[in-house]
Amino acid sequence: MARTAKAVGLAVVVVLVVVGAGVATRKAEHAVAEATPSTSATPRTVPKPKGAITYDLMQQATRSKLYTAGRVPAVSCQLPRARLMSKAALLAYGQVMVDCLQRAWAPLVAKTDMYFDKPALVAYSKKDPTTFCADPPSNTDAFYTSADRAICFEWPQYVESDPGDLTLVDFQYTLSHEYGHHLQAAVGILSMYDMPYVDTTKAAQLEAERRLELQASCLGAAFLGANKRAFGLTGEGFEDWKYLVKHYGDDNGSPKPIRDHGSRKSHGYWSLRAFGSADPASCNTFTAPAKLVS
Numbered sequence: 001m002a003r004t005a006k007a008v009g010l011a012v013v014v015v016l017v018v019v020g021a022g023v024a025t026r027k028a029e030h031a032v033a034e035a036t037p038s039t040s041a042t043p044r045t046v047p048k049p050k051g052a053i054t055y056d057l058m059q060q061a062t063r064s065k066l067y068t069a070g071r072v073p074a075v076s077c078q079l080p081r082a083r084l085m086s087k088a089a090l091l092a093y094g095q096v097m098v099d100c101l102q103r104a105w106a107p108l109v110a111k112t113d114m115y116f117d118k119p120a121l122v123a124y125s126k127k128d129p130t131t132f133c134a135d136p137p138s139n140t141d142a143f144y145t146s147a148d149r150a151i152c153f154e155w156p157q158y159v160e161s162d163p164g165d166l167t168l169v170d171f172q173y174t175l176s177h178e179y180g181h182h183l184q185a186a187v188g189i190l191s192m193y194d195m196p197y198v199d200t201t202k203a204a205q206l207e208a209e210r211r212l213e214l215q216a217s218c219l220g221a222a223f224l225g226a227n228k229r230a231f232g233l234t235g236e237g238f239e240d241w242k243y244l245v246k247h248y249g250d251d252n253g254s255p256k257p258i259r260d261h262g263s264r265k266s267h268g269y270w271s272l273r274a275f276g277s278a279d280p281a282s283c284n285t286f287t288a289p290a291k292l293v294s
Contacts, residue, residue, distance in 0.1 A: 060188035061211075061286040069108035071279045072226040075100050079230065084160045084168060087123050091155075094121050094175055098151070100230070101179045104223055108280065109186055116186045119179065120148065123155040142174045144181035146190055151178040169240045172231055173248075176220025183219050184212065189286075209260040210293045211285040217262075218270040218283035221245070225275035245271035263294045 077100035080093050102118045109116040124133040133152035137143060142153040153174060160167045184190045189212070200208075224241070228234055233241050249264030250257050261267070269292060274282045285293055 060191060062284070064187050064189060064284075065112040066108060066183070066187045067281045067284050069111040069280060071277070072104050072108065072222050074226050074230070075103045077227060077230040084158060084171065086159070087155045090153075090158055090171070091121065091123050093171070094123075094153070097172070097175050098179065100227065101176065101223055104226065105179075105183060109183070112187050114187050117149065119144070119182045120150040121175075122150050122152045124152055125154060125156050142178055144178045144185075146181075146185045149182065149185070151175065151182065153178075166240050166244060169233075169237070169244055172224065172233075173217075173220065173241070173244060176223055177216050178220075179223070180216030180219035184216065189215075206259050207290065207293060210262045210266070211288070213261040214266055214270045214293055215283050215285040217245070217248070217267060218274040218285065219280060221271040221274040222278050222280055222283065226278035228275075241275075242268075242272065259294075266292060266294050 077096065079096055079100075080089070082089050082092070084090050084093060098118065098121050106116060120132060122130050122132045124130045124136060126136070129136060130152075132145065132148050132150040133143075136152065136154065140154070141157040142151070144151050153171075158167055158171045158174070181190070224231055224233055228238065231237075246268035247264055248261075248267045250259055250261045251263045262270075270283065270285065274280075276282075
């Protein structure tokens with residue numbers, strides 16, 4: 001049986017808009033119970049791409065070599081055993097986890113012939129923003145910035161308040177999700193992300209965002225599935241993780257939800273699918289029918 005969950009939240013990606021147009025912020029909440037009000041992204045001034053350029057950019061998402069790179073391997077991952085009771089403890093755990101993520105994904109990314117380096121991991125608080133994570137989006141507890149190739153997380157949100165809560169599982173999910181955005185940047189998926197927004201409807205924009213966010217969760221789940229024993233995600237641990245991924249979503253009670261991360265049903269579908277397969281082939285959200293990215 002799953003233990004009582006603390007408030008958990010979908011993470012967010014900050015994507016550098018093409019041709020230096022600025023930074024577009026995708027927001028999300030830190031709670032299962034309600035959806036997050038989200039502000040508009042920075043207006044885009046990118047000229048509309050044409051012909052082969054558009055096709056090539058779309059191919060990076062729909063036919064990425066990452067989908068055929070094979071299963072994510074299990075790697076030796078000696079995680080700290082200390083409870084997550086401080087910024088230092090969270091950073092120590094997070095750094096080891098990011099190292100494990102890097103070692104697991106590096107041979108797959110190598111097959112895509114793309115450049116790949118390890119992202120920085122930065123802990124911040126609203127009272128003490130860092131250089132990498134200055135001016136963090138409001139109502140978020142974690143985000144990825146492609147400009148600095150950094151995963152930022154608001155560390156007070158992940159301090160364990162009780163040994164029986166789901167904070168550790170939430171932290172594992174968050175880092176794997178944000179690392180999923182780092183993978184998308186490495187293989188070129190983020191490079192094309194803003195291009196289809198030009199001259200499209202708001203509904204089309206939100207669907208594109210959902211495809212991106214659901215894929216990040218899916219890629220994170222593929223890693224966790226391959227390394228479930230190292231992360232304690234078997235037995236009760238798996239039930240806890242499954243509970244969380246089936247309850248993440250932007251359809252959780254807000255009267256005016258911003259549908260940019262996907263419903264609980266869609267999030268559970270992609271996460272469980274990849275956890276079981278441990279294969280990025282399970283994560284091509286960009287060719288999936290709309291009903292699976294709702």
